[in-house]
Amino acid sequence: MKLTVCFILFYASMCAANKSNRNTITVEPEPYAILGFGLELLLTKLDHIHSELHKELHKHHASHLATLHKLEQHLSVQSAGCCKGNKGQSSFIISNVISATSTPSSKSEQPSYSSCKNLSTKVSGTYLIRVNSDSEPIKVFCEQEKFGGGWLVVQHRFDGTTNFNRSWIEYRDGFGDVEKEFWFGLEKMHQITTARTHEIIIELMDFSGTYKYARYDAFKIGDESEQYSLNILGTYSGTAGDSMSYSKGMKFTTKDRDNDRLSNTQCAHYTAGAWWHNACTYVNLNGLYVNANNSTSMLWFKFKDNQQGLSFSRMMIREVE
Template identity: 35%
Template sequence: MTSRKLNVAMMGSPRGIKCFIITLGTLSSLYTGSSANVFYSPDEKFTARMGQLETMMLNRLDERMDSFERRLEQKLGQQFTAMQKATDIKWLKLNDKFTEMKNVIAQNSGAYFTSCRTVPSEFSNVFMIRPPGINTQPFLAYCEQDFLGGGWIVIHKRFDGSLNFTRSWVEYREGFGDPDGEHWMGLDKIHKITRSGDYELLVQLKDFDGTGKLALYDGFQVDGEGAKYKLRFGQFVHGNAENSLDPSNGARFSTFDQDNDQHGEGSCADFYESGWWFKNCMNANLNGLYQRYDKSNKTMNWFGFRNDLQGLKEASMMIREKVKV
């Protein structure tokens, strides 16, 4: 009895309470497998618990964000794939249409277009052309649809210097190159086209810095071989490339092996290493050497482009029949 009373009494004292708490802590440590004798106040326990909850919520939020990102990427990927597939199908159909049209033209000798104005407007490509009223077989020509309403027959095109334009009279007469690349249509075909009606001329130019310019003339005609393919053209209508073709108006065509210019001292074509409508000699030569600079101006040039005769990077000559109003 004395001992129990003593224990109870001790429990009621501050020292007894402290001993009791230490005893509970020791038992708790033994129960949880921990060797540390640590006392956590209610505030510390609350803080620890809140830290655990915060960590758990952040982890779950990260998991949900990752899941959302995966679903979003999957959805966007599906949409992009669908868009790409639709685009591919569209172009395949367009390509099939064009291929079918080309096959029809190739298989049927009586099938051709009378003009680049009559080909499907969405296509800039090679087509079989036979202008009306001329006694000749249909021939391949590149139809340009991107400039000033389209409908242009490309008679000359240069853009990378892959084709040599230092050619003989016969080669300039018959034509050379590929209509789908760099080429010269041929003086004989140009003559036959332009004698079939009234044609206009568009000259498209670009320098090595990427600047592009145009020159438009309201008339264009090339006479036959008997007249040495004399050039005749109308008024300069407009264009920021200016009128540099004017000195060639009325000039006969010349090559290194056939001098038809009016220059009294030697051959312009031989000196400039090209075939062109040289008179005495020129302010433009779109068949000149493909090089950016030359001290003798033997370049593919057009004086009005920047008031010099240094080389251009791209040049093309296009003609189309004038619309009668």
């Protein structure tokens, strides 16, 4: 385009010069007159180009419309032939269309398992398990890397963001987020430990970073009519010390359901935590999340033979073969 403009201006200049040479009287052309003549030629050229482009676009548009019309006719013929000639093939095509247009969630529904131990993967995370083959799947967090994997987490605390001073109904049904701080729920724990034999392990850490654990080779709790009593607690092993055997056989106590053995004290009030309180307890993993040495702290007494609050606790159960 620039070359065309230059040529037009050069041509105009040459014409003006030749005309000047043929005349006996020399007249200096005005600069604005030459520029105006060049611009007029340029605009004429641009109008011509615009007209040609418009014609080409119209041709392409008409061509595309014709192609689309032929394609529609072809598809109609193919569809009619498919329906007349092969009904099974027609169903197959429709099925593929539905499959291709379905949402990702419908195609990649998460599978369910009988327990965390039966997972084929060694990756810790959230999964769906069924207590029985006909029960609804439950979202759980499976620990698949530590202690051989296959552990179902039933309690987890690590930052104090979730309030654990809850009612009986909340402890029965569970609360929190399984990917954050939470309590799994007594009813689900009862169903799982009743359906199959389980063991339990408790991981602990204090605010200075000291890590310990306690493991019991059997664990089972009763149903709500039994007040979710700790019916079975097996033999202890580990590094944290045996603080939980004192709760064996005890019913579960919350701030609004007193099942401990003290007549003049409500242990869930005294410790600010729900548990299988005896009179009261050496374990208060549902107590207050504080770095303090008192009875209301989240504590495991044998950790350091005191009531110093812990910064981390995680209770996990696993199916025993």
